[in-house]
Amino acid sequence: MEKVIRTEKLTFTYSAEEARSFALRKVSLDIEKGTFVAVLGHNGSGKSTFAKHLNGILLPSEGKVYSFGFDTSDPENLINIRRNVGMVFQNPDNQLVATVVEEDVAFAPENMGVPSDEIRSRVDDVLKTVGMEKFKKHAPHMLSGGQKQRIAIAGILAMEPNVLVMDEPTAMLDPVGRKEVMATIHRLNKEKGITVILITHHMDEAAQADRIVVINAGQVTHDGTPREVFAHRKELLDIGLAVPQTVEILDELGLKDVALSVDECCDILEKYLKG
Amino acid sequence: MGEILKLENVSYTYGAGTPFEKTAVKDINLTFNSGDFVAIIGHTGSGKSTLVQHFNALLPPTSGTVYINGEDINQSAATRRAARFACGLVFQYPEYQLFEETVFLDIAYGPKNMGLSEIEVKRRVLAAAEAVGIDALTLEKSPFDLSGGQKRRVAIAGIIAMEPEILVLDEPMAGLDPKGRDEILDMIKNYHDKHKTTIILVTHSMEDAARMANRIVVMCDSSVLLDGTPGEIFARHDLLTKSGLDVPQITSVLIELKNRGYDVDTSVYTIEGAKEQLMKLRGKLC
Structure with a gap:
């Protein structure tokens, strides 16, 4: 299997003065193409810091991150990496930029210099993928949380990335919104073969993944299928997680x-x- | 236990007379008793946040009346002001409202505005800080140097320091991990046990509602759909699922077992309750 993401002894510390307070410490992971990986950890475990390394928002203090074979620490690679690895964050309100849904979705491909007829077809396409085609002329701020988050996902999909990194995309949503978004993510993974890296602390979401990586105090403590990882109930409880x-x-x-x-x-x- | 907060035929319409007109709460009748621990639950847009903003006169009802201790709170500026002190409202993501130089000053803001003496303000700040588990050292720090969970506790302390008779918390666990959520919930529970303050908790987690409250009010499409004890509410899982709410996973397991022909009580919503029941049933069957 092709490895789309590879981290080698990834170490990160937020402040140079406190060199001993590692946010991540020697994290070495390979993520294979087409897999659905859930990254679990409590607040402050380093899981969001890990996510931000995957498309070069943060750069390792030590060690290396390769996205599609491109070293994230080389600025020349960033354009290629960001086109391949799209990120969706917790709060949809922080990710929407335009006043009309279809313009919002078109924002990234416009910036990438995609020809306008191609943009039109991509926008229609991704809105259908996330089940929001009926809302293309609506104002994003009038939509529900789940709908907004699906628009944010559509905006990333319009770049046609191969990997989607989602940092707690359902944290601010109610049960209905969560189900909508999770169903959308699973469909993208199954039907389009997009690799999904889902940062979460919802155990039921992690249970549906192919693989779970548990991060605690900046280090990987468990890595395996949901069945393997959830067999360690007591250890997970000890680091503030549930099953x-x-x-x-x-x-x-x-x-x-x-x-x-x-x-x-x-x-x-x-x-x-x-x- | 006396009646402390009462809503009579309360309705609220946003943007009345505009194309965006929306009735967010419709003809609500609710009575809360002193010392109650009530959870208000509902999907996004069900009207629960609009509803709680009526409890301390932040929103005046378009029609209907809100009473605290028998008095209409929307009569005058004075009654509205009194309602704000009687009923403390902690908003969603309250940590965004911190603004003072030190944690102490931030918690002191509310009681200072009540016109209390300096000694009384200090007493209340210390008591509130203790209630939420903020130590003396942290009181001198800038609130912006704290972790997310600590910030949230400071923000809650700011409301507790006003010593309201009713404490309303709108999604106080949103965005926290299981451990952070448990810490906040335990803290609220301890506070309730100790002070017998009336607590109204807005949430969309059925698990949390079940664990904490002795009464659950379910909102759906701007109205009250269900109102009762956790057991009574979970027995109506058909209605809950239809209104976009989840029942705890363990309740789903019991419902499925019942569908398969086993004699189980589907109003159980805790692991302990389910365990006890399954062990008993096994004893009977084997």
Whole structure:
């Protein structure tokens, strides 16, 4: 598999004077093309700092980050990296720039010098992808949080990136908005083959990923499939994280299985109830 | 327990007479008793934030009346002012409202405006700081040097220092990780246990509402959809899901087991409750 992101002993400290306060410490990770990776960690764990290294918003204090083989520390590479690695942040209100939805989505391709008929087709296309084509003439600030966040995602998609890095894109949304956005992200991953790196502290969102990376105190503590990672309930609790309730109830009942969905949990509970 | 806050036929319309006219709350009748811990829950746009802004006269109802301790709070500037002190409102992301040079001065802002003596202001600041777990050293720091979680606690302390009879918190856990969320929730719970202040917590997390409150009010499309104890509310999971709210995952598990023909109580919303129930059922079946 092609590695789209590679970090080698990535170390980062926010202030040079306090050289010992590492935000990230020797993080070495490979992320393969087309995977859906969830990065878990509590506030202050370094997970957002990690995300900002993937397209060169932050540069390593030590170590290297390669996005599509391009070294992020070389300024000449930044244009190529940012076209390939799009970022979506927590608050959609901070990411929308125009007063009309379709103009907002067109902002990045316009800046990239994409020809105007190509921009038109890209904008229509990505709005359909995120299920917002009916709102193209609307004002972004009149939309709900989930709708706004989908517009922000469309704006990134219009650049046709290969990797989407999302830093808690659902943190400010209600359950309906969260479901809309998560369904959109999964569809992009499955249908368009876009690699997704989702920074989150929602365990149910992480449970749906192909791979979970747990970061604590700037270091990777767990890395594996959701099933592998959630088997370490106690360790996760110790670093301020929880496991999905489907995992918790089985553990409480002394069962060894890890269930990632309600259905799976019920299958296991049925066996338990029958003795 | 006496009645402390009462809403009678309260409606509020934004932008009346313009093309953007929107009725955000419609004909609300609610009574809160002294010492209650109530969670108000609803999806985005359901009207819950508009509703709580009526509790201390920040918004005057388009029609209807709001009473605190039996008195209409929108009669005059004086009654509105009194309502602001009787009912403290902590907004979403309150840390953005910090502005003073030190944490102490920031917490002191509210009580100072109440016209209290310097000694009384100091007493209240120290008590509020203690309630939210801010130590003496931190009081001398600039609020902008604190971590996000600490800033939020300072902002809450600023309201607590006014010693309101009713404390309303709008999404105090938004954007915090599970640990930060637990810290804030524990802090609110301890404060309630100790002071018996009436607490109204606005949230869209069913888990948090269930854990904290003895009563849940569910808002949907500008009206009150459900009002009852957590058990009563979760028994209506069909209505909740339809109105865009989630039931706790563990409740979904029990509902699915019931669908599969097992005799389980689907109004349970905690892991402990589910565990106890499943162990008992196993004992019966085996």
